[in-house]
Amino acid sequence: MSKEELKKVSDTKTTKLFKKGETIFAENEKLNGVFCVRNGVSKLSKLSPNGKDQIVKLASKGSVLGQRSVIVEEISNLSAVALNDMEACFIPKNAIVNTLNTNPNFAVEVLRHMAHDLKEADDVIVNMSQKTVKQRVAEAFIYLKNNFGEDKDGYLALTLSREDIANVVGTASESVIRIISEFKKKGLIKTFGKKVAIVDPQSLNNLAEAL
Amino acid sequence: MSKEELKKVSDTKTTKLFKKGETIFAENEKLNGVFCVRNGVSKLSKLSPNGKDQIVKLASKGSVLGQRSVIVEEISNLSAVALNDMEACFIPKNAIVNTLNTNPNFAVEVLRHMAHDLKEADDVIVNMSQKTVKQRVAEAFIYLKNNFGEDKDGYLALTLSREDIANVVGTASESVIRIISEFKKKGLIKTFGKKVAIVDPQSLNNLAEAL
DNA sequence: TTTAAAACCTGACGGTTGTCATGTTTTCTA
């Protein structure tokens, strides 16, 4: 959703706060508006029949949550949970729908945004189905670095639990833990508590791309 | 893309024919329009770094190919290949873009369609990352039945090669072959040449859903 | 119709990965 267009609407709205771990909306919930992330990061996930939670996307500042469901007027297919303390503003459904129907530019902006998401989703499908767990973990670290950056000591700015990493990558947390300690032994990454820092980006990338 | 809206445009266009196996467009190709499928089925796939082709979507009558890339004005992220003899009409880029910018209804229709694709993609991500190969093969057969139907003898109307099934499911063709013969032994399916018929939909479904 | 190529099938085998079990460390909260 376009930042400029949204600003018009969102600036008139008050900001909601969500604490770490708090649910913004659940799967199969009827949404009567979207949430625009101002601060913090949210995980969008879907429960699979085997009882595990698959994280489909990590949404940070500038992302809009729930737009898909609002547009097609369906209950949500994903749940959104705060990974750290978050600020988000709520935009009611009718504000969105009205603007969509009257302002072609807005519709096209939203369309562009969704087209981007769709491409990303295609890439995820290919990665999930063609790469090994080890490659996917390597890729996840690269993704976290590229999208959320590093802190002043070089550690990934977004710290995920081993469990959450497992849910991004689609594996068991034990496997993630094992792979992390393997990467450490090989000098690809280092850790401090839950924090992870990429030490050898080149080798990590080669591993992820199967070179 | 909305069938009504598209009809206006597409009815003025001539139909192109593609033979089985023919490429409609390749990955990383610049598209100057979209293809609207009139007849036949196309596979949309993406080459993964390990050299395997991942089929992301099967598109049949009514589907539009290439709209994502045209809308965001990027080269295509997928390739489209005919699985059987196809009829498709070509709609040039500017016709799409013009209508998008002037007709909000059209934009919203396209948006709805893309939102649907996005939800489907999310589901595929969950399936790929959380289910076993066996479950995914079972699900693929159910999908083929629900989306393309059966012929008069009860065989799936769309016949895929073992290789293509493997590329849908994200595995090796040998694994697909082995799983097919296992399903046959268990009385879940039967085959005649390359053709597959679902014999026990209930059990097949239970298997796919991990019940 | 003959022949080559492609698709299909099966077996063997080893690496990968999920599960269970158990122990340690960290985090949360009363």
Place this chain on the structure above:
DNA sequence: TAGAAAACATGACAACCGTCAGGTTTTAAA
């Protein structure tokens, strides 16, 4: 701050699955 709960870590083990290697059958082309 003590105790409980959650998260992290590691080992053992079996099932899963990809790969290789060798066949057979089907398809397509000469």
